[in-house]
Structures are given as C-alpha cells and as structure tokens.
Amino acid sequence: xxxxxxxxxxxxxxxxxxxxxxxxxxxxxxxxxxxxxxxxxxxxxxxxxxxxxxxxxxxxxxxxxxxxxxxxxxxxxxxxxxxxxxxxxxxxxxxxxxxxxxxxxxxxxxxxxxxxxxxxxxxxxxxxxxxxxxxxxxxxxxxxxxxxxxxxxxxxxxxxxxxx
Amino acid sequence: xxxxxxxxxxxxxxxxxxxxxxxxxxxxxxxxxxxxxxxxxxxxxxxxxxxxxxxxxxxxxxxxxxxxxxxxxxxxxxxxxxxxxxxxxxxxxxxxxxxxxxxxxxxxxxxxxxxxxxxxxxxxxxxxxxxxxxxxxxxxxxxxxxxxxxxxxxxxxxxxxxxxxxxxxxxxxxxxxxxxxxxxxxxxxxxxxxxxxxxxxxxxxxxxxxxxxxxxxxxxxxxxxxxxxxxxxxxxxxxxxxxxxxxxxxxxxxxxxxxxxxxxxxxxxxxxxxxxxxxxxxxxxxxxxxxxxxxxxx
Numbered sequence: 001x002x003x004x005x006x007x008x009x010x011x012x013x014x015x016x017x018x019x020x021x022x023x024x025x026x027x028x029x030x031x032x033x034x035x036x037x038x039x040x041x042x043x044x045x046x047x048x049x050x051x052x053x054x055x056x057x058x059x060x061x062x063x064x065x066x067x068x069x070x071x072x073x074x075x076x077x078x079x080x081x082x083x084x085x086x087x088x089x090x091x092x093x094x095x096x097x098x099x100x101x102x103x104x105x106x107x108x109x110x111x112x113x114x115x116x117x118x119x120x121x122x123x124x125x126x127x128x129x130x131x132x133x134x135x136x137x138x139x140x141x142x143x144x145x146x147x148x149x150x151x152x153x154x155x156x157x158x159x160x161x162x163x164x
Numbered sequence: 165x166x167x168x169x170x171x172x173x174x175x176x177x178x179x180x181x182x183x184x185x186x187x188x189x190x191x192x193x194x195x196x197x198x199x200x201x202x203x204x205x206x207x208x209x210x211x212x213x214x215x216x217x218x219x220x221x222x223x224x225x226x227x228x229x230x231x232x233x234x235x236x237x238x239x240x241x242x243x244x245x246x247x248x249x250x251x252x253x254x255x256x257x258x259x260x261x262x263x264x265x266x267x268x269x270x271x272x273x274x275x276x277x278x279x280x281x282x283x284x285x286x287x288x289x290x291x292x293x294x295x296x297x298x299x300x301x302x303x304x305x306x307x308x309x310x311x312x313x314x315x316x317x318x319x320x321x322x323x324x325x326x327x328x329x330x331x332x333x334x335x336x337x338x339x340x341x342x343x344x345x346x347x348x349x350x351x352x353x354x355x356x357x358x359x360x361x362x363x364x365x366x367x368x369x370x371x372x373x374x375x376x377x378x379x380x381x382x383x384x385x386x387x388x389x390x391x392x393x394x395x396x397x398x399x400x401x402x403x404x405x406x407x408x409x410x411x412x413x414x415x416x417x418x419x420x421x422x423x424x425x426x427x428x429x430x431x432x433x434x435x436x437x438x439x440x441x442x443x444x445x446x447x448x449x450x451x452x453x454x455x456x457x458x459x460x461x462x
Contacts, residue, residue: 048337052408055416062419062441063377069438070370106366106439132362134443136436164366 077107079133079158081114084140086149093145095126097156101133108132108162114143117153133161204321208278211320213286216279216313218354220286225357228429229304236428237307244279244311248272251318251346254339275321279313280306312353315346319458337409340459344414347458348421352451356425365442373445380418380445380452385411387456411456418451419444 084096095114101107110130116123126143133139143156219225229237252271283306287293293302355361368376388410423444426432432440 045337047341048409048413051341051413055412056408058416058419059412063374065441066370066374066377070374104438106362108363108366131359132366134362134366134435134439137439138434140434164363 077103077105081156095143099139104135106134106164110161111159112141113159115155123147207320208317212279212282212313212317215316215350229308244314248275248314248318250342254342275317276314278317283309283313315350343458344455348418348451348455351454355450365446384452384456414455418455419448422447422451
C-alpha cells in the first residue's frame, strides 16, 4: 500500500521545503493556525489504516454473526410470566411481573393475565398488555390486584400475543 | 494580519477583529463582521429547526424523555457539546483555516444555544411542553432533542465560512470521520425514538438483516464514490481502498451511533443480543445514509 495515500491535501498547503517532516509534531497547528499538509498526511494515513482495519473486522464479525443466526435460530415465541415483587399500596396490591420470551421471534401485544385463587375460587384478577417482547428478552409489567397474593394461589400467564 | 502566510481581509473596514492566542503564544486574528455574527446565529437556529423537526413532532420522545435514566440523558447532552465543538473545529472553519479551540468552543456554544432555544420554542408552540407547569418534562424533552438540534445548528453554521470560498476546504481524514459521525447522529436521532424501529426489527428475519446490511453498504459507497474527494484527485485510490477507508469505517460509525441511541432511549434494557443487533441494523439505514450524505450537506 502506498505509505502516503491521502490524496486530499491542497498543494498550496505544502510547507515551503516540501515533503513530509520525519515524524513528530503531527496534527499540530502551525503558527498561522493552518495545519501543514505533510503532517496531516502521515497522521491521517495511519488513522485511515487503523480505522479501516478495525471497521473491516467489526463488519466481518457482524456478517458472521448474522450468518450463524440464520443457520441456527429457531422460530416461534415462548412467552413466560414470572412474579417479581408485590407491594401493598392504597390502590391495591401492586404486583410486578417479568415477561420473558425464550423463543426466536418477537411477541407483539402480549396480554398478561393474573388470577388469585383461594380455596378454589378466584378472588381477584388483573391484566396488562406489553407492546413488544423481542426474542430472548425480558419486559416488566404491573398487575394491580384487589386481594393479597400472599398465601393464595397466584396464576400468571400470557393469554395471547400477536406474531410479528 | 493573519500571520506570515495570510492574505489581506476582503473588507478590512467592516470587520471587528477577534483575537485569540494560539498554542505557541502567537496571536491569531480572525475577522468577523457583526452582521455575520447575527447571520450565523440565525442560520444556526434555522439549522436546528430543520434537522430536528421530525423529532420535535414524534410523540414517543415526549414520554421516553422522562423514562430515560437521568445519567444517560446527561451523557447525551455532553456528547452533543463534544460533537458541536468537533464540528466547529474540523468543519466550521473560516477561509480554509482549521478553527482554533477557543473559536471552536464559541461556535459550539452558539450551536448549543441555538439548538436548545429552537427546541424550547418549537416544542412550546406545539403545546408539547408547558414551561410553567411541568419543568421536569420540559427540561427532559429539550435535552433529548438537543443532540440533533445542536448538530443541525453546527451544520448550518459551518456553511458560513465555506460558502465564502468554495473549493478552499480543509479535507482531512479526521474531518471526514467527524463529519460522518455527525451526519449519522442527525438522521438516526430523528428515527431512533420511534416504535417503528422495534416493529421493523421484529418483523425481519436474519436473511432480511443480511440483505439490509448489503443495501446500506451499497448506498453508502454510492454516496462516497459519487461525492468523490474534495480538493484532490482519487487517481491512486482504487475501489477496495475507498471502500475500506470510507464506506466500511463510516458504516461501523453509523452502527455504533445507532446502538448508542437505542441504548440511551432504553430500547436495549432487558433485550436479547440478536434482537439488539437487529434493531441496530434497522436504525443503521438512516444512520449510514446520514453518515454518507453529511459530505454533501456540509
């Protein structure tokens, strides 16, 4: 590769002696505030090569990852709902749940439904909608129950969602 | 008046002389007529409104701005200032000179001011924010919109010096890299908060993503090659060299900007790696086109 491939310098910005000074003093402004062409040239060329190489490696990694995913990734969404925390407030029992999608596709408009069942009868119900749960991702939702889930059977599940 | 190799100013009588001390102690004079200063401010304001207008009218930003963690919002504001200073230094030069740090800071200050004022005025007029009722929302929304508005203001201001002397533009690789980052930020910031990014990423398969990456690289390279190199001949730079040095580097910058914006807006919280990559590639479309087209705009 040409050691000085930067073609963009204006000829009139060359220092009077011409040519690149050997190393040092790169990128410094000259006394008149003008950067010297040769200084820009060597520094710019090195920067170009380093950034170009790093960029090529990253792009190759991205394409490699996508190719790997294309060959191995499974479809379908598998949405699970887990209890995170219950907080007693004047408005009710604020129950935070975590919606996890273990499948390979995004689940859209996930309807989360919760029921508190005591002695075989449902004492309270609540539901919420989560707009998007991407593949292998988690989102949080809040269900507000009128009864305390503690000591009762808390049934949480995703009752429906839209496939993307 | 402009150092040993300088030329005489065009209209000496009309100029107020701004002086700053260079790093080696010498004094560098830079002329700026008062009318030009006002024109620059107006231009910065217009640029801020122009480049951030889609974001001003995107409703996701109104509730995202209060949900974004405060430190991420602060980091975004700091980055807006850094970008504005960098643009002023490498792009907003006057008469082919690279701007000194002090002038660059002043230029960046004007750009930030124009960006924040533009965001506040437009969002107030659109009834999005009410400064007296909910100042937290007001500050949050304005801060979130400050990034594209400030960079837009910097873009518009940079036209001032360059327009006077077309063809005398400093064109270094660092300038190109900075310009590509700023272009990526402006276009991507306007799309990043929309729900469409998440929806499109959800609908795409990995094959779509690979095709999209190829499309983005092709478009970027067409821009880079079409615009060509300013101030020099590209005689000894072949396809591969230009592709790696400008297109690939610009594309990686664009994807980095995309990922940063999505992370700032909380799209990556609790999101799996593949979904995060897909969203980054989707937002990479405006980011890569912005990066490539920045050289056309400025």
